[in-house]
Structure formats: C-alpha cells, structure tokens
Amino acid sequence: MELWYTEYQTKNLGLAARIKETLYSGKSKFQEVAVVEAYEFGRMLVLDGVFQTSIFDEFIYHEMIAHVPLFVHPDPKTVLVIGGGDGGTIREVVKHQSVEVAEMVEIDGLVVEVSKKYLPEISSALNENHPKLQLKIGDGIKHMQEVENKYDVIIVDCSDPIGPGKGLFTHEFYQNVHKALKLDGLFVQQTESPFYHQQLIQQLTADITSMFPITRLYLANIPLYPGGLHCFTIGSKKYDPLSIDIGRIPENLNTRYYNRELQKSCFALPNFVKKLVR
Amino acid sequence: MELWYTEYQTKNLGLAARIKETLYSGKSKFQEVAVVEAYEFGRMLVLDGVFQTSIFDEFIYHEMIAHVPLFVHPDPKTVLVIGGGDGGTIREVVKHQSVEVAEMVEIDGLVVEVSKKYLPEISSALNENHPKLQLKIGDGIKHMQEVENKYDVIIVDCSDPIGPGKGLFTHEFYQNVHKALKLDGLFVQQTESPFYHQQLIQQLTADITSMFPITRLYLANIPLYPGGLHCFTIGSKKYDPLSIDIGRIPENLNTRYYNRELQKSCFALPNFVKKLVR
Numbered sequence: 027m028e029l030w031y032t033e034y035q036t037k038n039l040g041l042a043a044r045i046k047e048t049l050y051s052g053k054s055k056f057q058e059v060a061v062v063e064a065y066e067f068g069r070m071l072v073l074d075g076v077f078q079t080s081i082f083d084e085f086i087y088h089e090m091i092a093h094v095p096l097f098v099h100p101d102p103k104t105v106l107v108i109g110g111g112d113g114g115t116i117r118e119v120v121k122h123q124s125v126e127v128a129e130m131v132e133i134d135g136l137v138v139e140v141s142k143k144y145l146p147e148i149s150s151a152l153n154e155n156h157p158k159l160q161l162k163i164g165d166g167i168k169h170m171q172e173v174e175n176k177y178d179v180i181i182v183d184c185s186d187p188i189g190p191g192k193g194l195f196t197h198e199f200y201q202n203v204h205k206a207l208k209l210d211g212l213f214v215q216q217t218e219s220p221f222y223h224q225q226l227i228q229q230l231t232a233d234i235t236s237m238f239p240i241t242r243l244y245l246a247n248i249p250l251y252p253g254g255l256h257c258f259t260i261g262s263k264k265y266d267p268l269s270i271d272i273g274r275i276p277e278n279l280n281t282r283y284y285n286r287e288l289q290k291s292c293f294a295l296p297n298f299v300k301k302l303v304r
Numbered sequence: 305m306e307l308w309y310t311e312y313q314t315k316n317l318g319l320a321a322r323i324k325e326t327l328y329s330g331k332s333k334f335q336e337v338a339v340v341e342a343y344e345f346g347r348m349l350v351l352d353g354v355f356q357t358s359i360f361d362e363f364i365y366h367e368m369i370a371h372v373p374l375f376v377h378p379d380p381k382t383v384l385v386i387g388g389g390d391g392g393t394i395r396e397v398v399k400h401q402s403v404e405v406a407e408m409v410e411i412d413g414l415v416v417e418v419s420k421k422y423l424p425e426i427s428s429a430l431n432e433n434h435p436k437l438q439l440k441i442g443d444g445i446k447h448m449q450e451v452e453n454k455y456d457v458i459i460v461d462c463s464d465p466i467g468p469g470k471g472l473f474t475h476e477f478y479q480n481v482h483k484a485l486k487l488d489g490l491f492v493q494q495t496e497s498p499f500y501h502q503q504l505i506q507q508l509t510a511d512i513t514s515m516f517p518i519t520r521l522y523l524a525n526i527p528l529y530p531g532g533l534h535c536f537t538i539g540s541k542k543y544d545p546l547s548i549d550i551g552r553i554p555e556n557l558n559t560r561y562y563n564r565e566l567q568k569s570c571f572a573l574p575n576f577v578k579k580l581v582r
Binding site: 030032036037038039040041042043044064065066067083086221245247248249252253254255281282283284285287288290291294295296297298300 | 308310314315316317318319320321322342343344345361364499523525526527530531532533559560561562563565566568569572573574575576578
C-alpha cells in the first residue's frame with residue numbers, strides 16, 4: 027500500500043511525498059515533532075506538519091546560511107546560532123578555522139534529541155560534542171535581550187513565523203540582535219519565500235534597513251521549500267557582502283552547493299525580488 | 305467541494321494544486337491538452353498531465369530562455385523557436401530590436417490554438433500576428449534535417465524527453481541544429497532538473513560539447529517545475545556567455561525576472577551542478 031503525506035505550502039498548494047516509514051512521532055511543549063522517511067527526500071524532520079529539512083537537500087540550506095555570512099566577515103571568532111536544533115548549521119559553522127566559539131540556543135530540546143538519533147548526518151557536530159560547540163536549550167529571544175556586544179556573526183536558523191519562530195521576525199528582536207553583535211558584527215536570517223511571503227520580506231527588510239547600514243538579501247534553491255527558491259537576509263554593521271574580495275575564500279571547501287562564485291552571484295536578484303527590497 | 309489535481313513529478317513526489325475550473329480538455333494526434341485554472345498558479349497549460357506553463361510564473365521561463373542567448377549573440381537577426389506553442393518565448397524574442405525574423409516550428413497546432421484562446425497573456429505575439437513572426441505547424445526535428453547555415457539563434461523550447469519532445473535530446477538532433485546555425489550561431493535548450501535528470505544532463509552535455517566549442521549551462525528558479533530549479537544549456541559556435549560585455553545590455557527591459565546581472569550570475573553553478581557538466 028502506498029502511503030502519502032501532503033504538506034500544505036499554502037491552502038491551495040501542496041507538496042505530496044510518498045512515505046516509507048514514520049521513524050518518530052512526538053510532541054514537545056512547543057510543537058509536534060516527527061521524523062519520516064520519504065522515498066524522494068530520504069529522512070525528513072517535520073515540525074507541526076511542515077517539512078524542515080531532509081537528507082536529500084539539507085546541504086543547500088545549511089551551507090548557504092552558514093558560509094555566506096561567515097565569509098563576509100573577515101575573521102569571525104564568536105558565532106551564535108539561534109534555532110537550528112537539527113545541527114546542520116552548526117556543523118557548517120565549526121568548519122571555519124577562525125571560529126573559536128560556536129554557540130547554539132535552541133528552544134526545543136526534543137528537536138535536538140530527535141535529530142541526534144534519527145538524522146546523524148545532519149547533527150554530526152552535536153553527536154560528537156564538537157570542542158567549539160556550546161549548546162544551550164533555551165529561548166533565543168530572551169538570550170538576545172540579555173547579551174550585548176558579544177558576537178561577530180549571529181545566524182537565525184528559525185522555522186516559519188508561526189509557532190515558536192514568530193517572535194524572531196519582529197522589530198524588537200532585530201534591535202536586540204544589533205545590540206548583541208560586536209561593533210563590526212553581522213547577522214543572517216532565513217527569510218522565507220520570495221513568491222509566497224512578499225509582505226513579510228518587505229516588512230523585515232524595512233526593519234533591518236532602519237537599524238543596519240548594510241542590508242542585503244541573497245537566494246538559494248531549496249526543493250523542499252515552497253517555490254523552491256529561498257531568501258536569506260543579512261544585516262551588517264560594517265562589511266558589505268557585495269564588496270568582499272572572494273579571492274580570500276578557499277577553493278576546495280568540500281561543499282556540495284556553496285562555492286566562491288555563489289558567494290557573489292547569490293546576491294544577484296531577479297527583478298521581482300529586487301522590488302521587494304527596494 | 306475542493307477539487308485538487310496532483311502532478312506526479314516523480315513516482316514518489318507530487319505537486320498538488322487546488323483547481324477552480326477546467327477551461328479546456330482535448331486531445332491532439334500527439335498528446336492530451338488541457339487548460340485549468342488553479343488557485344495558486346492561475347491558468348495553466350497541461351500536456352499529458354504535466355504542468356507546462358502557468359500565468360503565475362511563466363515570465364521566468366520565457367524571459368530566461370529567450371533573453372540570455374539573444375544577448376550572448378551580438379546581433380541576432382534570424383531566430384528560430386522549436387516548440388514553444390504557448391507563444392511565451394516568441395513574445396520575448398520579438399522584443400529584441402535586432403531580430404528581423406522570428407520563426408516558430410511547433411508540432412502541435414492544438415497547443416497554439418488553445419494557448420491563443422485561453423492564455424492570451426502568454427500568446428500575445430501569436431494573437432496579434434506580430435510582423436516579425438513566421439509560424440509553421442510542423443516537425444522541428446524534420447526542419448533541422450532540412451536547413452543549413454540559416455539561423456543566428458535557435459531556441460529549443462520543448463517539453464520533457466518523453467512523448468513528442470523525445471527526439472529533441474538526441475545526438476543526431478544536436479548535429480542538425482549545428483548545421484542549421486550560421487557560422488557564429490548558437491542555440492539554447494531547456495534541459496530539465498539538476499536534481500531529477502542528472503544522467504540526461506550529463507549525456508546531453510557530452511553530446512553538445514563534442515560538437516560545439518562552447519557549451520554552457522545556466523539556471524533559473526521556476527516554482528512550477530520539479531525541484532523549483534531548471535537548467536538551460538547553450539551550445540555556441542563562437543560567442544561565450546561568460547565573456548560578453550553586459551554593459552551593452554539595456555537596463556530598463558520591462559522584464560519581471562531577467563536583468564543584466566542575471567545574464568552573468570545565472571551561469572554560476574552550485575557544486576552539485578558543476579559536477580554534472582564537468
């Protein structure tokens with residue numbers, strides 16, 4: 027018998043995946059957590075019914091959310107990941123030689139536990155307790171209220187702006203991120219789909235632009251997400267992604283998507299996306 | 305009652321669209337032809353159950369398959385579109401001032417007829433009988449066998465390599481395209497998904513590379529197609545897409561996706577795609 031699961035990307039559009047097996051299904055204080063194995067995507071983490079990451083294409087999201095900002099900053103030593111409980115982003119962060127401390131603040135301990143057990147390829151840095159890693163289960167919003175002038179780079183690896191992720195798209199949150207960054211720090215956040223979240227992108231771009239001298243949006247191609255095209259927004263106090271010398275980026279990075287040509291080209295926006303950030 | 309249609313992108317993955325209305329359903333000698341109105345994608349052309357083009361995102365495919373090659377060539381006068389019966393590609397082609405003759409050879413007259421009636425935004429150049437347009441209903445494969453040294457640019461705007469489109473991905477076809485082009489001509493073809501058609505892309509890249517001194521693959525983001533990321537391959541006798549001076553491309557082109565930054569950046573390939581064309 028063929029079993030299928032359809033994720034409703036909008037109320038009129040779904041991505042239907044044939045499922046081999048449900049490996050885990052449970053509930054935390056914050057959300058429903060599941061791991062399924064799909065025939066096409068492989069093992070997938072699903073939160074509140076929404077596909078978060080899959081073995082098939084996770085390399086794209088994790089490489090692009092980590093390496094692009096970490097190579098904009100000339101010497102990132104202290105990095106924070108907010109969210110990212112599956113461990114994929116921190117796995118990429120710790121690869122950077124300059125990084126000495128890779129902090130993670132994830133609100134849902136169940137996501138970390140389940141990823142360590144069922145998605146070891148993604149959570150490898152968590153499982154091996156990487157020496158650079160400082161993992162804290164707690165509220166990233168609260169953490170941003172409490173720290174000041176601490177981080178070179180902050181990566182906001184959050185889920186959608188509903189449920190636990192909602193407060194990570196507010197003016198107040200961005201102000202606290204600004205405060206938590208050092209004088210020349212920068213942050214990046216996944217900022218959803220340029221097809222299906224246009225108002226959100228316009229709003230957060232305006233917010234971030236009001237606080238940071240440099241605001242840039244870049245793109246990556248992620249089959250698992252609505253529309254297959256995904257935005258990331260950088261707010262930077264000093265370094266401009268468009269002005270960096272890509273000659274200082276190593277060539278053989280052992281990455282499956284990211285390379286130094288993409289470091290620049292991912293900021294070249296189609297006209298309909300340019301309109302959103304004008 | 306909510307009615308849904310699921311297009312099976314692979315046998316284990318589907319794109320499910322909620323449908324408002326079926327506007328046309330029929331059959332030609334070659335394929336089943338339908339036009340439906342989906343809530344998310346708007347009016348869509350569907351051939352043999354596969355989504356071909358939609359009002360929502362057609363601008364992306366049509367701008368990228370037409371403008372990228374037409375701006376690689378310094379002075380394209382005589383252009384041929386093989387396929388493209390919906391009219392979207394030729395609509396973009398005739399916008400180029402240098403173009404004097406825009407020929408179209410589409411095998412299925414029903415596709416042209418249905419697009420003119422139900423997708424007028426896409427088929428506008430067909431409906432207005434644009435003065436540059438020379439439309440012929442016939443077999444593009446046969447046409448390539450019969451002509452020599454005629455075209456500056458050939459655009460192969462075909463459907464998938466099953467059904468009528470199958471013969472447009474063969475070594476023999478590429479040889480005939482080479483013959484049909486002028487001494488400094490170039491062609492482009494839509495070459496499917498870098499996620500789901502990897503063997504095909506490797507094979508056709510090898511074929512085209514064996515005949516043309518310059519072979520380049522570029523990418524565009526098309527939500528309607530599997531994986532949301534789509535390939536286009538250029539075979540060129542003289543002009544290299546990577547070497548053109550984008551300064552000669554106008555800035556205000558009235559396009560919704562294409563712009564001159566993309567003319568270069570669309571050739572920057574993620575590592576997993578680079579591997580396919582090595």
